[in-house]
Amino acid sequence: MEDSQIVELYWQKNADAISETANKYGAYCFTIADNILHCAEDSEECVNDTWLHTWNAIPPQRPNVFRMFLAKITRNLSFNRFNARFVEKRGGSEIILVLEELEECLASGSDVEAAYEVAELEQCICRFVRTLPERDRNVFVRRYFFTEPMSAIAERYSLTLNNATVILSRTRKKLKAELMKEGYL
Known part of the structure; x- marks a missing residue:
């Protein structure tokens, strides 16, 4: 499915938007999260949180480059999780x-x-x-x-x-x- 069609599903608040996004971009978002977190469980949670944040962000936002929109959300969530887990334990990442x-x-x-x-x-x-x-x-x-x-x-x-x-x-x-x-x- 094309990105514009997936975004349109979000605008319609059609739950298929999440499954289409996960099918097309799940591995991509997981790689971004895992590059930051180096923990499969935390990375998977960040990816799932990405779908929720995307659902809440569209509408009102209509991303021009859906892939980068997802990357930015995943990256920010991963940094937040990293900071929460490693605020006192600095190193090895x-x-x-x-x-x-x-x-x-x-x-x-x-x-x-x-x-x-x-x-x-x-x-x-x-x-x-x-x-x-x-x-x-x-x-x-x-x-x-x-x-x-x-x-x-x-x-x-x-x-x-x-x-x-x-x-x-x-x-x-x-x-x-x-x-x-x-x-x-």
Whole structure:
């Protein structure tokens, strides 16, 4: 079933929308959650919560890219679950590595939040990512949005692990420079 048809089912509040979404995007959403949580049970719960959140969000929202709409919901739910489970137990997860890698680009969270709205920062980063060459953009998004392990990213793009690491390092430096230019640092 096409995404537009699935979205229309949500608009009609037809329960088939959830089963169609689960059939088409269940594995996709599970992969996103599992990249963050590394726990099949928690990942499955996040995926089920994604269906509920999608049901509650449509309407009033009508997503343009349904797949990314689901990805964002799944990702946010997974981060929330991660924070709840690992707030005191820091380490041993890909998300910790991802956050540490991005830490060099951003001031402390309270400084950024005090000076600017989070939405403005998000828009700035999105504009920056759109300026990147396609491969670099894909590597960056896979690492920092989908929290994929470096080895998986390197394999996906036929890169050495070192090459993928260098691409991300250079991209983070460019991001840091852009954020400084925009006044976020």
